[in-house]
Amino acid sequence: MSKEDNSINYFNKGGNQRLKNWLNEEIEHNERGEEEMADGSEDIYIGRTELAETLLEKLDEWEKE
Numbered sequence: 337m338s339k340e341d342n343s344i345n346y347f348n349k350g351g352n353q354r355l356k357n358w359l360n361e362e363i364e365h366n367e368r369g370e371e372e373m374a375d376g377s378e379d380i381y382i383g384r385t386e387l388a389e390t391l392l393e394k395l396d397e398w399e400k401e
Contacts, residue, residue, distance in 0.1 A: 352395065352399070355391075355395070356392060356395060359388040359389075359391055359392050360388075360392070362384060362385070362388045363385050363388045363389060363392075366381040366382075366384050366385045366388075367385070
């Protein structure tokens with residue numbers, strides 16, 4: 337079985353929804369508000385959240401194709 341076949345099987349078995357669930361959990365987990373972290377890591381939380389939000393948007397776009 338090719339890599340492409342494995343990817344298709346993954347998404348046919350609900351992998352897309354599992355990925356979306358995980359991304360939503362990542363967004364929820366990284367909600368830190370406007371507070372500054374003592375170690376300066378607030379940018380990491382912001383970046384992870386922005387990436388998760390962007391990936392969710394892209395997945396929704398691809399599902400409509």
